[in-house]
Amino acid sequence: MILPIAEYTVKENIRGKIFYILLMFILVMVGAALVFSSLSPDTEARVITDIGLACIELFSFMAGIFAAVNLVLQEIENRTIYLLMTRPLHRWEYILGRYLGVLVILFINILLMLSVLVLLLKFASNWQWDAMLFWSVITIFFKLIIIVSVALTASLVFTSTVTAIAFSFMVWIIGHFSNELRILSDKVTAPVTKVFLSALYYLVPNFQYLNLKDKLYIPEVMPMHIIALVLLYSLVYTAIVLFIGNLLFSRKEF
Amino acid sequence: MRKVLVVLVLLILLVALWRLRAAIDSEYIYPFPPLATMHFVSDNPYLELGGLFLGLRSLAADVVWVKTLQYYGGPTEGEPEMPGAEYEHDSEQWAYQQLFPLCERAVWLDPYFTHVYNIGSASIGFVQERYDEAVILLKEGIVWNYNPKDIHYWRLNYALAALGYDKVKDYAHVINMLQNVVDYEESPMILLRVLANTYEKNNDYRKAYTLWEVIGRRFPSQAGQVRNKMAALAVKIGSK
Amino acid sequence: MLAVKIENVTKIYKKRYLLKTKQSIGVKDLNLEINEGETFGLLGLNGAGKTTTIKLLLGLLRPDSGNCFIYGHKVPARAASDLVGYLPESPYFYRYLTAQEIIDFYGKVSGVPDRVRGEKIEEILELVNLTANRHKRLSEFSKGMLQRVGIAQALIHDPKVLFFDELITGLDPVGITEMRALILRLKERKKTIILSSHIISEVVKVCDRVGIIVEGKLARIVNLADLTSKGDELEQIFLKLVMPAEVAA
Incomplete structure (x- = not known):
């Protein structure tokens, strides 16, 4: 039952405007990469890679959370949800199907953007294939796995798209600032602040773990067994968030 | 019954999450200088903020580096400056004084950006003859990129030695050291030029x-x- | 056999504000039994509780007290969902899908097996007269056509009980006639149909019994077979119930 839900979520997005926006982003990415790399001889490959990965991540992040917060709220607003909630369909199947549908769309988008990036690197620099590029894209996708679940659950908590988007942005930013939070909480002495900062550190997902794209040039920074742990961590975090989302949704009245 | 189950599942997941995080944290070292070490006043702090809060340090470092290159005359040295350049160049003997702070900004964002140490220290040291600044920059690079198995690490050391010899005008030794630095395909132009000029001085x-x-x-x-x-x-x- | 049973159901809407909670009655102490094969009309003014009753029976709302049953299955239950088809008031559909795709989709989520679904879709499209327009996207559909899609999606899994909320509201005379014909065809197929409306003349034409809801309470059940001049009499009864003082005067 999850499959048809995921399927129409994919159709919904493909037939919507998302691919036009994607096209625009690819143009921005190519343009920025070419301009900037021409301004920095000797480091073209690095600049193109950095711009490309940043574009992939930011675009997927924005497309992901906008899609996620609307998944359920828009169906409530359009009242299309009535027709699904009266079917012999578990509510968790609906939530999971919607969620997976967005991930499929994001995965397709990322693949498209990555292939453009690889072409760009091939033609505009003396770049050679590097497994780290692959891993940094994988970790970008895992960031999205987390943040899309957060955005979806936030939309169910706040029942407002704007609030849910703002909340997801906050989580994204604090998650990238995570290690700074830890350093800060070690430094401050006021107990209340200390507790607050470390609570934030443990509650918000640490996106720096998954920020391999920023660590491409650091040798041996993330050995494989840590990457494996980090990916597992992301999945458990997502499971908890979706579990809470499902609890909320199972109690919802329409 | 169902409520107990829900709480139990949630609890198990939370403990798993906590254990995983502890396992990761025991081995994972945040590989960047923290915010507290930001020792300069940035005129465009949005780059630093974007780097910190969006996880785009590497890209922010690239942008600062491109600005540095443009400030220093761009990729083709000697071309006329672009109109409306952001930085004013000072008098002859104290030219390009923003060069060092710009390099520092770039390597604060990404201390593994070895190009900045190489090109930056060559421009500041050999060309502008401000050896103190160039030495600081190179030493930072050597600390952050310590890895005796990696040739990049040794190039930074050779460059540092070359700077020392250059300061006392011992050109034979400068040449010795610099040859190690430029001895690879993608060696940046500025290092080759410095070496050529040193041959001439020698x-x-x-x-x-x-x-x-x-x-x-x-x-x-x-x-x-x-x-x-x-x-x-x-x-x-x-x-x- | 009882198709639908409502037992002492009360639903109170609570709107939470920052400090206080505002309450309003949805339905109160509702009891109702509807037999298999019956066409039952829920008649009432806007906001009387017709839609609330239907939503409670579908499990979209939870009662504060009391229970609802569909063929003996206590709502909400998967077994109950298998047996019901629902068309909400002025429904929205995914406009990016074609008529065939949307019926196929609802067939899938209703658990209609792959091997019979194709056949079933053909049959339903034929029934609601959409075969010619099956590959058009819904964004190109007229209101009447959309309403037919709505009927089709409610029928795809061959449910025994059908809920139609304000079926004809907003339709033109042709559309209304089409809908009436459809309901009569479904009646022939022995479906139990519950429809809500505030248009007495329409209810009279298709229903066997009518329940009049006033301010959340079931005020009276009228068996239309008992009335001689159905339309006028029902109107009198209805008006007496909703504004007793004026009619009495």
């Missing part, structure tokens, strides 16, 4: 001439300047 006109030939081949955009240099050297070789 009265090694033939070697200087040959190196300029190489530079001309590898960087066709420099053809004009390379021709002038080679003509001047040919005269010197002839008169010797």
Whole structure:
């Protein structure tokens, strides 16, 4: 039952405007990469890679959370949800199907953007294939796995798209600032602040773990067994968030 | 019954999450200088903020580096400055004084950006002859990129040694050290130029001439300047 | 056999504000039994509780007290969902899908097996007269056509009980006639149909019994077979119930 839900979520997005926006982003990415790399001889490959990965991540992040917060709220607003909630369909199947549908769309988008990036690197620099590029894209996708679940659950908590988007942005930013939070909480002495900062550190997902794209040039920074742990961590975090989302949704009245 | 189950599942997941995080944290080291070490005042802090809060340090470092290159005359040195350039160049003997702070900004964002140490220290040290700043920059690079198995690490050390010799005008040793630094395919132009100029200072006109030939081949955009240099050297070789 | 049973159901809407909670009655102490094959009309003014009753029976709302049953299955239950088809008031559909795709989709989520779904879709499209327009996207559909899609999606899994909320509201005379014909066809197929409306003349034409809801309470059940001049009499009864003082005067 999850499959048809995921399927129409994919159709919904493909037939919507998302691919036009994607096209625009690819143009921005190519343009920025070419301009900037021409301004920095000797480091073209690095600049193109950095711009490309940043574009992939930011675009997927924005497309992901906008899609996620609307998944359920828009169906409530359009009242299309009535027709699904009266079917012999578990509510968790609906939530999971919607969620997976967005991930499929994001995965397709990322693949498209990555292939453009690889072409760009091939033609505009003396770049050679590097497994780290692959891993940094994988970790970008895992960031999205987390943040899309957060955005979806936030939309169910706040029942407002704007609030849910703002909340997801906050989580994204604090998650990238995570290690700074830890350093800060070690430094401050006021107990209340200390507790607050470390609570934030443990509650918000640490996106720096998954920020391999920023660590491409650091040798041996993330050995494989840590990457494996980090990916597992992301999945458990997502499971908890979706579990809470499902609890909320199972109690919802329409 | 169902409620107990829900709480139990949630609890198990939370403990798993906590254990995983502890396991990761025990091995994972945040590989960047933290916010508290930001020792300069940035005129465009949005780059630093974007780097910190969006996880885009590497890209922010690239942007600062491109700004640095533009400030220092862009990729083709000697071309007229672009109108409305962001930085004012000072008088002759204290030229490009923003060069060092710009490099520091770039490597604070990404201390593994070895190009900045190489090109930055060469420009500040050999060209502008502000050895103190160049040494600080190189030493930072050596600390952050400590890895005796990696040739990049040693190039930074050789560059540091070369700077020391250059300061006391011991050009034979400078050449010795710099040859190690430039000895790879993608060696940046500025290092090759520094080496060529050092050959000249060491009265090694033939070697200087040959190196300029190489530079001309590898960087066709420099053809004009390379021709002038080679003509001047040919005269010197002839008169010797 | 009882198709639908409502037992002492009360639903109170609570709107939470920052400090206080505002309450309003949805339905109160509702009891109702509807037999298999019956066409039952829920008649009432806007906001009387017709839609609330239907939503409670579908499990979209939870009662504060009391229970609802569909063929003996206590709502909400998967077994109950299998047996019901629902068309909400002025429904929205995914406009990016074609008529065939949307019926196929609802067939899938209703658990209609792959091997019979194709056949079933053909049959339903034929029934609601959409075969010619099956590959058009819904964004190109007229209101009447959309309403037919709505009927089709409610029928795809061959449910025994059908809920139609304000079926004809907003339709033109042709559309209304089409809908009436459809309901009569479904009646022939022995479906139990519950429809809500505030248009007495329409209810009279298709229903067997009518429940009149006033301010959340079931005020009276009228068996239309008992009335001689159905329309006028029902109107009198209805008006007496909703504004007793004026009619009495």
